Amino acid sequence: MKRFPLYTLLLTLLCGGSAMAAEVRDLYEAEVPVADQQGEARQEAMRAGLAEVLVRVTGYSAVAQDPALADLLDNASRYIQQYRYRALTPAPVTDPAAPPPTLALWMSFDANTINQALRSRGQPVWGSARPLLLVWLAVESGNERRLVAAAESVSHQALELAARRRGLPLRLPLLDLEDQARVTAADVWGGFAEPVMAASARYQPQAVLIGRLYHDRQGGWHGRWTLRVGDEAMNWDSSGTTPDAVLALGVEGSADALAMRFSQIVDPERGSVLSLRVDDVRTLADYARLLSYLDALSGVTAVQVTEVGPQTVTCRLTLEMGAGAVARTIGLGSTLATVAGSAPLPPGELPLELRYRLLP
Structure with a gap:
């Protein structure tokens, strides 16, 4: 199976029929600050880097604490393809007893080997095609409530940093005149889904996160979150000592929920x-593009063309997980679109057939 083993979250936005997914690159890379270039510091950094990659690839924040993965972390250097050191820009010293690190270790891990190791241990693997998360954030300051736009660097950076850690494509609305005509801070604060979702349509997200951020009289910060995916809605609260910590928990909760929907676990019995x-x-170019796409599709182990007709190709895909998971992955991309009137996946009935059309 082909992978995209690069990740600074350089996003290739893929415009689908009704939603926008993103190809997330650099999933298997990590950078960890180190004290020096000695072997002990390097081994510790490689373990921390692999833990970061495992969270990003599986989609689950606690996966690095799973005893089933202890041997992977203990032997992190075996999965390294390349590494190098990078000097960090010196930061102001706030604690002379513990000066900030000036060196970082960049690592690139072997995607195929890690995926195989995860699957052999029954762990999920979340492919590089991921849902775009649009965040509507209302912040309460004194008696005022306002919406946060993409141009506001402080809040955007906090959200983006958390999203980068989880391999989650994220954007904020522009809050231009079109947005302002459709949704207000009161709509977001009140959790009124109809105007928020209507205003979201122009961005073509596959998930919408509605957040309300405020602080109490003791100086603590709190967030109330609603994640909407299709007709489903999930709610949770978060608290922290800083706004950035609360914003990060909003992204973390979203990533966990989306991973449950889109990551795939291999079940050899099914x-x-x-x-x-x-x-x-x-x-012929369309034909080649189709087969290349199917061959690289996460969850597909073999592709066999069974029939070729006028402008139609029928393929038999051998899967290493349920057909529903593969169909959801197809829905994230911009190569195939479901043909109207296609029958839903019948549970437990094989073989299954789905109809799509190849997009330009």
């Missing part, structure tokens, strides 16, 4: 076959 009929395959 390997299945999926028949896929694809329309609008008009040229």
Whole structure:
């Protein structure tokens, strides 16, 4: 299976029919501050870097504490493809007894080996095509409540940093005249879904996070969060000593919830076959693009063309997980679109057939 083993969260936005997904790169890279270039510090950094990658690839924040993965972390250097040191820009010294690090270790891990190790241990693997998360954030300051726009660097940076740690594509609304005509701070603060979702449509997200941030008289900060994915809504609260800490917990909760929906666990007892009929395959270039896409699709182990007709190709996909998980992954991209009127996945019935059309 092909992977994209790069990650500074450089995003290639993929415009689908009704939503926007993103190809997340650099999933298997990490950078960790180190005190020096000695072997002990390097081994500790490699372990921390692999833990960061495992959280990002599985989608679960506690995966590094799983006893089943202890051997991976103990032997982190085995999964390294390359590493190098980078000098950090000196920061102001606030504690002379513990000066900030001036050196970082950058690491690139082997994607295929890590994926195989996770799957052999029954752990989920979340592919590089991920849902775009749009964040509507209302902040209460004194008696005023206001919305946070993408141009506001402080809040945006805190959200973006948390999203980078989890491999989650994220954006804030522009809050231009069009947004202002559709939604107000009161709508977001009150959790009124209808105007918020209507205003979200122009950004084509696959998930919308509605957040309310405020602080109490003791100086603590609190957040109330609602994540909407399709017709589903999930709610939770978070608290912290700083706004950045609370914002990070909003992103963390979203990443955990989205991972439950989109990451895939291999079940050897339930390997299945999926028949896929694809329309609008008009040229040899279209044919080659389709097969290349299917071959690289997360969860697919083999692709066999069973029929070629006028502008239609039927393929048999051998899967290493349920057909529903693979269908959701297809829905994240911009290569195939579901044909209207396609039958839903019948549970437990094999072979399955789904109909799509190849997008330009």
